[in-house]
Amino acid sequence: MSKPISLTGIKPTGTPHLGNYLGAIKPALELREKYSTVYFIADYHALTSVHNREEMRSNTYKVAATWLALGLNPEEGLFYKQSDIPEIFELSWLLSCFTPKGFMNRAHAYKDKVAKNQTAGTDPDDGVNMGLYSYPCLMDADILMFKSDIVPVGKDQKQHVEFSRDIAERFNKHYGKNIFVLPEAVMQADTDIIPGLDGRKMSKSYGNTIEIFLEPKELKNKIGKIVTNSQPIEEPKEPEKCNVFALYKLFASEERADALAARYRAGGMGWGHAKDALRELLEERFAKPREQYKALLADTAQIDKILAHGAEKARTIAKPFMQEIRDTVGVV
Numbered sequence: 001m002s003k004p005i006s007l008t009g010i011k012p013t014g015t016p017h018l019g020n021y022l023g024a025i026k027p028a029l030e031l032r033e034k035y036s037t038v039y040f041i042a043d044y045h046a047l048t049s050v051h052n053r054e055e056m057r058s059n060t061y062k063v064a065a066t067w068l069a070l071g072l073n074p075e076e077g078l079f080y081k082q083s084d085i086p087e088i089f090e091l092s093w094l095l096s097c098f099t100p101k102g103f104m105n106r107a108h109a110y111k112d113k114v115a116k117n118q119t120a121g122t123d124p125d126d127g128v129n130m131g132l133y134s135y136p137c138l139m140d141a142d143i144l145m146f147k148s149d150i151v152p153v154g155k156d157q158k159q160h161v162e163f164s165r166d167i168a169e170r171f172n173k174h175y176g177k178n179i180f181v182l183p184e185a186v187m188q189a190d191t192d193i194i195p196g197l198d199g200r201k202m203s204k205s206y207g208n209t210i211e212i213f214l215e216p217k218e219l220k221n222k223i224g225k226i227v228t229n230s231q232p233i234e235e236p237k238e239p240e241k242c243n244v245f246a247l248y249k250l251f252a253s254e255e256r257a258d259a260l261a262a263r264y265r266a267g268g269m270g271w272g273h274a275k276d277a278l279r280e281l282l283e284e285r286f287a288k289p290r291e292q293y294k295a296l297l298a299d300t301a302q303i304d305k306i307l308a309h310g311a312e313k314a315r316t317i318a319k320p321f322m323q324e325i326r327d328t329v330g331v332v
């Protein structure tokens with residue numbers, strides 16, 4: 001029996017950080033045991049907000065290199081760039097013809113933007129392009145094209161996957177044929193528990209991130225910025241109340257975390273020592289992938305080749321399926 005299909009869309013915006021790693025990348029890579037996996041770079045989704053050529057190119061390569069360096073095997077399952085699969089855009093249009101406009105009005109990214117404009121007293125649709133408005137229709141095509149059974153997402157994307165399920169169901173009912181598989185959103189670990197430098201959730205929008213592949217010196221500087229209190233070295237400290245420890249615990253074995261906690265409680269350990277321990281741990285985990293990441297980025301032709309090969313493989317599925325869908329609606 002073949003495995004169920006899990007599909008992960010990765011929007012190439014910004015340099016991936018430890019919050020992305022723990023909340024999205026690591027759990028998505030672990031799905032390989034139970035699922036046949038599809039990973040793709042959602043570059044046309046990024047285009048709704050990134051309108052700078054260099055930024056678009058470098059983010060796309062960075063994101064591809066990150067996933068490859070952290071263990072994504074392009075030979076297993078599918079790995080491609082959305083913009084390389086024209087059938088996805090064809091399907092997106094087709095599905096938009098089955099999508100009530102009211103769904104898009106309710107889509108949270110659009111709604112948030114309108115709410116912000118209203119607060120600012122500007123036109124409600126200020127800064128809203130049609131790509132942003134119909135963003136969920138493109139996601140529907142991403143998801144339904146590859147017959148995804150599950151779609152692991154963060155809470156902000158759950159609504160989009162529910163739209164896909166709804167549209168798929170309407171379409172199937174309308175044509176009396178089980179063309180589309182009904183996808184299910186699977187919630188990813190709550191990233192709220194991953195603290196950034198200031199103790200708030202690690203997020204690009206708070207400017208408190210630690211990027212995954214920092215050079216040792218940069219890493220040391222970043223970790224130096226983690227906010228601690230002013231307890232002196234000799235005083236015993238509470239690991240549960242410390243941002244450094246919270247991060248340490250997310251990466252360490254239980255044994256090592258317990259050992260560091262004991263050092264906190266014993267007194268005689270300063271924040272500098274705790275930060276060194278975290279730095280060493282992260283260095284151990286990411287030094288090797290960092291070399292791979294750098295090697296890939298130094299040879300983007302290699303990434304192009306991997307993605308081109310992935311697209312070719314994906315299109316062997318997308319092309320005949322799109323034909324079947326066209327036939328279903330009577331486009332001949």
Ligand code: TRP
Nearest residue numbers: 008009010011042045139142151
């Ligand atoms: N919108 C998703 C995000 O912002 C990325 C994405 C695009 C996606 N297409 C998808 C996620 C399909 C899951 C399935 O993170």
